[in-house]
Amino acid sequence: MKFTQGYWLIRQQYNMSYATQCIRVMKREKELEVLAACHPVRGRGDMLDGATLNVTFSAPRENIIRVKITHFQGAQVKGPAFETYEEQTSPVIAEDDQSVSFTSGKLTARVLKAQGQWQVDFLADGKVITSSGYHGMAHAFEKSGELASLNPVGRPFMCDSLYLDVGENVYGLGERFTAYVKNGQSVDIWNADGGTASELAYKNVPFYMTNRGYGVLVEDPSDVSFEVASEKVERVQFSVPGETLCYDVIYGGTPKGTLDLYTALTGRPALLPAWSFGLWLSTSFTTNYDEATASSFIDGMAQRDIPLSVFHFDCFWMKGFNWCDFTWDEETFPDPEGMLKRYHEKGLRLCCWINPYIGQASPLFKEGMEHGYLLKKTNGDVWQTDRWQAGMAVLDVTNPDARKWYASYLYKLLDMGIDCFKTDFGERIPVRDIAYFDGSDALKMHNYYTFLYNKLVFDVLKDRRGEGEAILFARSATVGGQQFPVHWGGDNTASYISMAETLRAGLSMSHSGFGYWSHDISGFENTAPAHVYKRWCQFGLLSSHSRLHGSTSYRVPWLFDEESCDVVRAFTKLKCRLMPYLYGKAVEAHEHGVPMMRPMLLEFPEDPAVDTLDRQYMLGEALLAAPIFREDGQVQYYLPEGTWTNLITGDKAVGGRWQTETHGFLTMPLMVRPGTVLPMGKCDTRPDYDYEDGLELHVFQLPEGQSATVTVPDLKGGVAATYTVTMKGGKASVETDSKKPYTVVVHE
Numbered sequence: 001m002k003f004t005q006g007y008w009l010i011r012q013q014y015n016m017s018y019a020t021q022c023i024r025v026m027k028r029e030k031e032l033e034v035l036a037a038c039h040p041v042r043g044r045g046d047m048l049d050g051a052t053l054n055v056t057f058s059a060p061r062e063n064i065i066r067v068k069i070t071h072f073q074g075a076q077v078k079g080p081a082f083e084t085y086e087e088q089t090s091p092v093i094a095e096d097d098q099s100v101s102f103t104s105g106k107l108t109a110r111v112l113k114a115q116g117q118w119q120v121d122f123l124a125d126g127k128v129i130t131s132s133g134y135h136g137m138a139h140a141f142e143k144s145g146e147l148a149s150l151n152p153v154g155r156p157f158m159c160d161s162l163y164l165d166v167g168e169n170v171y172g173l174g175e176r177f178t179a180y181v182k183n184g185q186s187v188d189i190w191n192a193d194g195g196t197a198s199e200l201a202y203k204n205v206p207f208y209m210t211n212r213g214y215g216v217l218v219e220d221p222s223d224v225s226f227e228v229a230s231e232k233v234e235r236v237q238f239s240v241p242g243e244t245l246c247y248d249v250i251y252g253g254t255p256k257g258t259l260d261l262y263t264a265l266t267g268r269p270a271l272l273p274a275w276s277f278g279l280w281l282s283t284s285f286t287t288n289y290d291e292a293t294a295s296s297f298i299d300g301m302a303q304r305d306i307p308l309s310v311f312h313f314d315c316f317w318m319k320g321f322n323w324c325d326f327t328w329d330e331e332t333f334p335d336p337e338g339m340l341k342r343y344h345e346k347g348l349r350l351c352c353w354i355n356p357y358i359g360q361a362s363p364l365f366k367e368g369m370e371h372g373y374l375l376k377k378t379n380g381d382v383w384q385t386d387r388w389q390a391g392m393a394v395l396d397v398t399n400p401d402a403r404k405w406y407a408s409y410l411y412k413l414l415d416m417g418i419d420c421f422k423t424d425f426g427e428r429i430p431v432r433d434i435a436y437f438d439g440s441d442a443l444k445m446h447n448y449y450t451f452l453y454n455k456l457v458f459d460v461l462k463d464r465r466g467e468g469e470a471i472l473f474a475r476s477a478t479v480g481g482q483q484f485p486v487h488w489g490g491d492n493t494a495s496y497i498s499m500a501e502t503l504r505a506g507l508s509m510s511h512s513g514f515g516y517w518s519h520d521i522s523g524f525e526n527t528a529p530a531h532v533y534k535r536w537c538q539f540g541l542l543s544s545h546s547r548l549h550g551s552t553s554y555r556v557p558w559l560f561d562e563e564s565c566d567v568v569r570a571f572t573k574l575k576c577r578l579m580p581y582l583y584g585k586a587v588e589a590h591e592h593g594v595p596m597m598r599p600m601l602l603e604f605p606e607d608p609a610v611d612t613l614d615r616q617y618m619l620g621e622a623l624l625a626a627p628i629f630r631e632d633g634q635v636q637y638y639l640p641e642g643t644w645t646n647l648i649t650g651d652k653a654v655g656g657r658w659q660t661e662t663h664g665f666l667t668m669p670l671m672v673r674p675g676t677v678l679p680m681g682k683c684d685t686r687p688d689y690d691y692e693d694g695l696e697l698h699v700f701q702l703p704e705g706q707s708a709t710v711t712v713p714d715l716k717g718g719v720a721a722t723y724t725v726t727m728k729g730g731k732a733s734v735e736t737d738s739k740k741p742y743t744v745v746v747h748e
Contacts, residue, residue: 263593278309340417360391494523515589
């Protein structure tokens with residue numbers, strides 16, 4: 001939201017009260033509070049007729065400083081609020097004639113005390129990393145304009161802005177399909193079902209990081225508005241409706257370190273079951289299908305030697321107009337229990353589609369209405385709409401009995417044989433004239449709804465399947481949603497352009513605390529030509545999770561061309577063989593919040609050439625993937641310093657420069673970082689197996705006399721074995737605690 005017209009003038013519809021001067025300091029045991037006047041105070045007369053802001057500094061965790069700015073303290077504050085995981089800290093407060101400071105670990109907030117000079121500097125290791133200064137912290141009051149006409153008494157806002165250094169780039173803010181670097185963008189944190197070709201996003205997260213080793217979380221689930229080097233090109237401004245603004249400055253020193261701290265505060269991604277990393281195949285959305293159709297797809301994949309791990313039933317496993325009634329359509333699936341049993345016997349896991357809406361035709365509608373389980377308007381009526389499902393209502397997730405009621409139907413599906421759920425939607429949550437069961441603020445619940453919705457379903461899966469076996473395929477999210485993975489990128493289109501915007505969104509998600517991410521391979525809308533399908537399959541099978549899914553047509557490879565079968569087979573088998581490495585990266589995501597798919601910046605923060613790269617990524621720390629976005633197979637990508645090796649072709653390339661190559665459909669740039677020991681399994685038919693059995697250690701460009709250590713996980717996320725490889729006289733020497741045989745392959 002923009003409050004100014006240029007740098008000097010305030011927009012006519014706002015009155016602004018900016019922090020101008022520190023006039024009082026209040027030191028407590030673990031808090032520092034500063035009273036800031038919004039005009040210069042030169043004498044007693046200046047203490048009249050003007051606003052003040054109370055600015056409180058605290059430390060929810062070491063190396064994190066929470067800043068809370070309040071105008072009117074008597075304003076009613078209604079929930080919900082983000083769940084945070086805080087720890088006991090011992091902040092240090094110091095004061096001298098010039099300033100007062102608050103320190104948490106390596107991070108310090110320093111407030112200047114000079115008359116008429118308001119400035120808050122944030123320092124890390126003694127150096128200023130960002131500041132809030134002139135026309136930064138403020139209370140805004142809307143006195144005219146469109147919103148004021150709806151609310152004649154005016155509407156208050158709180159805002160602050162933090163300076164950006166020369167060359168400083170901003171990343172994250174959720175899964176955004178716009179430019180990867182957010183500088184120059186206005187971003188509203190408002191979940192919406194907008195597809196992948198717009199500024200709207202399904203997963204909005206009011207957290208950003210920069211390439212200077214820190215991040216900022218605005219702790220407000222409502223409509224946070226960011227002006228990222230847009231209103232003021234030297235700053236990131238953030239504003240919220242109301243009388244209080246709370247944000248955390250998080251200093252990790254590096255992008256990885258910042259994500260570690262951020263996910264420690266807001267929740268770690270759950271460890272996902274190993275079987276979920278294999279290939280998922282869907283019925284697609286509006287296609288005609290029954291058990292015979294589903295079986296033809298499953299058997300067709302087996303006949304073509306394409307390993308399949310999960311089969312997904314999309315919306316029409318239920319009758320149209322009845323979504324959701326959690327009942328199989330008996331006309332197309334007359335024996336669901338028997339069908340699911342038969343598919344389990346083929347070694348498959350099974351997923352079905354759900355959402356938090358109850359159509360009026362569903363038998364559950366009347367039941368939910370009678371018991372008060374559905375979201376209501378302030379007059380007591382059930383809120384309804386004809387968008388999506390006729391007369392549909394929304395589950396009131398703040399009602400404990402409503403959650404139990406909804407969960408009871410999920411338990412029945414799990415008992416029937418379903419293994420996981422696709423939790424679609426969660427973005428179309430109304431805010432006007434809405435009354436939640438627990439009295440929650442409807443504006444704040446719009447984004448936060450998805451947290452409670454996905455948590456509800458994830459908890460059911462954990463309860464019935466056990467820790468480490470729960471997985472969703474979720475579309476909407478907000479802060480903390482990373483705890484309930486996995487999330488996919490929403491409704492993209494069958495084109496290279498949409499494939500590229502999908503990758504940009506995945507990179508932004510990786511900056512936002514989400515350890516896993518997926519997308520509809522070859523695009524959801526329309527049907528891709530075979531060359532797009534094959535290139536997208538390469539990309540999709542080198543993502544953390546891989547799903548073939550579409551809207552009006554099936555996505556089995558033989559419907560595109562025979563070579564598509566070859567591509568899906570080759571890359572699915574490659575992913576299975578990479579599981580000793582990939583599952584180790586999943587454990588790292590779970591323990592430290594470092595995503596499996598990593599923007600180049602996370603691995604090479606000292607290389608300025610990677611700051612803006614949005615057409616390639618690291619898969620873990622060792623593999624660089626550069627998807628191909630052209631029909632002729634040409635690709636350009638950047639390699640950091642060193643000699644890299646293509647894992648598929650064995651070709652070498654010298655880094656520190658851009659590469660231009662042309663690839664057929666069975667190869668692409670999948671480059672191994674120099675100095676890597678890459679563990680690969682012998683099984684290429686499934687992702688969940690004993691990773692020690694027949695393990696191969698592939699050694700790439702490890703210098704003479706140097707060592708590299710790798711751990712191979714077990715299927716519970718523990719350490720199965722550790723291997724330390726040292727190059728001696730051109731040969732690899734291995735120390736290990738494993739009792740099983742292994743093979744070492746040295747790539748010169």
